[in-house]
Amino acid sequence: MLEELSQRIAAHLSRETGAPATVHDVRPLPGGACQELFRVDVTLAAGPLEGQRRFVLRSDARESLPGSLDRDAEGQVINAAVAAGVPTPPARWAARGLVRADAHAYFLDWVEGVAIGRRVVSHPSLAAAREALPRQLAAALAAVHRVTPAGSPHLPLPDRDVDPVDASLGALRAMLDRLPEPHAALELAFRWLGENRPPLAKRTLVHGDFRTGNFMVGPGGLVAVLDWEFAHWGDPLEDLGWLCVRDWRFGSVDRPAGGFARRGAFYALYAEASGRAVDPAAVHFWEVLGNVRWGGGAVLQGERYLQGGSRDLEHLAIPRRACEMEFEALRLIETGPPRM
């Protein structure tokens, strides 16, 4: 299978670059729920990337998660973000049917770095990177949010005219209705969300999964923003709230922004980079919503094992952790938005 894939990749890259491409190695990497990943070593005979190169090939998996983009839309979103100034490799040489029939795929330049959350937050070798990360991430997030429906009308994202809070609460209600058992904490928090809607400040591109674990970090800090499959038009503060969700702090609970920065410091860096003040109450709303979403998501991951035939012990274990997100959602509601 990899031999045939190598030949198809060589033919595709030769066509795209206008000169013979020689593929040396194609190796599967651990993928996600929505995509298959391969490491591709290749020599390109022409173009700005002439020479021996390494790429990641991302292709649609057989299945996808509700609300996730395919590789065609994802690649377009990444390139719009890159054009807006997000420091991450662009999506190159979009293809269809390269890995499997009809599956969309694209290539990313290979970057060296660490994405595993706990290491990013606490590994001694990344201490200097953690110093640089808050400012870099605030700038990257502000750049994501410079992409707007009016400025990029071609982007194939749904819901450009739906109120972002309505869309998020609707998706969350549908998720809670799929839970296999009663979760009173999630329902209490959901009720609070309906009663505490933030005003809509601005509608922009939202990354949708902007959190520690999805940032590739090298010795100098941020080298790539990963996993764009949940990108959508929405409230930019949704990304700030999700970044602060307690589970993405990987043990550094006293550094609410991703486990590496204090809340006020990060909001200030984002305000500086975006030119827009941050409403702490609105971020608080999205952080509560993020905890409810991840709590419900944790329960549903278990169903992949219990009903879906998954044999991954991680899927089986995660639903028992839902109580962490549930408790955190109620704690946030009780303590209220932070005073800045």
Place this chain on the structure above:
Amino acid sequence: MQDRPDKLKLLESVARFLGEELAPAIEDRGLAFRVRIAAWLTQMVALELLLGDAQDAAQLQRLRALFGEEADAPATAAKLHEAIAHLETRLVDRIREGALDDAERARITAHVKQTLREKLVVVQPRFDTRPDVEG
């Protein structure tokens, strides 16, 4: 009745073996991660064995107090779990559809948070439940 060691000791010992002896010896990171999950799940079952009955009884008692019900304690663990599931479902319906005044909402929230605290003691004993945990 089985001889010593009892089932709690057995589970705790398996958890310790998996997490402290086996996982560090495995080079494959993905597999080592899953062995640590296995250790955590085993330890969780041990704690549930130790605390579960009392927690379940307390949860049912709180739910009955919320709904103003009086009844005998269920005769079996299965009946106890059935009664809890039934009342938690009623509670969810109440939260979704009820006109909750502040007092009722506070009573419901207190029950829900206490239930979560009891789950956390079993699932993640090191989870910090202090309101000012962010410092």
